[in-house]
Amino acid sequence: MERSRNLQDFHPVPCVVATGVFDGVHSGHRLLLSRARALAQQHGLQTVVCTFHPHPRTALRGEQVHLLNTLDERLALLESSGYADHLLVLPFTPELAGMTAEDFLEQMLIKRLGMRYLVMGDNHHIGSGRAGNVAQVGMLSRKLGFGLEVVTFEKTASVVSSSAIRKALLRGDAEQAADWLGYPYALTGTVVEGNRLGRTLGYPTANIRVHDASKLLPRQGVYAARVSCGAMQMAGMMYIGSRYVAGERDNAANVEVYLFDFDGNLYGREMTVEVIQFLRDPEAFHDMDSLRVRLGQDAAWARKVLSQEQKA
Numbered sequence: 001m002e003r004s005r006n007l008q009d010f011h012p013v014p015c016v017v018a019t020g021v022f023d024g025v026h027s028g029h030r031l032l033l034s035r036a037r038a039l040a041q042q043h044g045l046q047t048v049v050c051t052f053h054p055h056p057r058t059a060l061r062g063e064q065v066h067l068l069n070t071l072d073e074r075l076a077l078l079e080s081s082g083y084a085d086h087l088l089v090l091p092f093t094p095e096l097a098g099m100t101a102e103d104f105l106e107q108m109l110i111k112r113l114g115m116r117y118l119v120m121g122d123n124h125h126i127g128s129g130r131a132g133n134v135a136q137v138g139m140l141s142r143k144l145g146f147g148l149e150v151v152t153f154e155k156t157a158s159v160v161s162s163s164a165i166r167k168a169l170l171r172g173d174a175e176q177a178a179d180w181l182g183y184p185y186a187l188t189g190t191v192v193e194g195n196r197l198g199r200t201l202g203y204p205t206a207n208i209r210v211h212d213a214s215k216l217l218p219r220q221g222v223y224a225a226r227v228s229c230g231a232m233q234m235a236g237m238m239y240i241g242s243r244y245v246a247g248e249r250d251n252a253a254n255v256e257v258y259l260f261d262f263d264g265n266l267y268g269r270e271m272t273v274e275v276i277q278f279l280r281d282p283e284a285f286h287d288m289d290s291l292r293v294r295l296g297q298d299a300a301w302a303r304k305v306l307s308q309e310q311k312a
Helices: 027-043 056-061 071-081 101-110 134-144 162-170 174-181 288-311
Strands: 002-004 015-020 046-053 086-091 115-121 147-151 186-192 205-210 221-229 232-245 248-259 270-280
Touching: 015 027, 027 046, 027 071, 027 115, 027 147, 027 174, 046 071, 071 086, 101 115, 101 134, 115 134, 134 147, 162 174, 174 270, 205 270, 221 248, 221 288, 232 270, 232 288, 248 270, 270 288
Parallel strands: 002 086, 015 046, 015 115, 046 086, 115 147
Antiparallel strands: 186 205, 186 270, 205 248, 221 232, 221 270, 232 248
């Protein structure tokens, strides 16, 4: 599979095209991409998947949109899906956003990519002001001479959207998010120095600095988690949020992981944490003993959750 970060690096090929942000590369996205792949094989064409970056709301309105994937994560997921022969990142600029649906289809997809067929979801829109709905693109396909395949999602699948998955994570529903994504939601970052409070309590934590500020952090609280660091695969519990100890609150958004049955130095290492199940909301502790007891309860609960998940 070939990756291109801009149009200048892409050489047109007769192809089937699918476009979108594809944040999360969730089950709905994969349904659409699998149809694009099947259509390409049917007609002896290549499959080109175009993903936009940055997010349109960031590019047009300067909003910080918290996304399910960093760009590198998204590209890795699209590549591992096996549906694309070519993966193209289209910079989402005001100029691109201002193109009419007809200009985008003709100038960008047909002339620059070599598009013969377009595959789009029945709720997808193309062009300035999202004016290019399925009906208009259907009309343009006849005018411009390309085939159009519309993927109609079943009612039960229509809720599978990037925004719905974000909402699930923000309410702590990691299981629903994983079901829609097709994989556990994960955070990746570098292990950095913390205040070492957990070590004094007998629960040393790895403090993680998440690589990308646009990456969505799930609801604050304690989670059962699975962790990978290099070749190591570990189980543990994760805390997201502020620290409350002795009535004082640290307002910084912390991501900390306590690893079960592990003793070692991970500072400076890259760690990926899979969010398995929400356990509880953050609590304020007025003394260390109360916090120590609660951490012991959390650890026992997380071990049970992960054990049951492994058996399922």
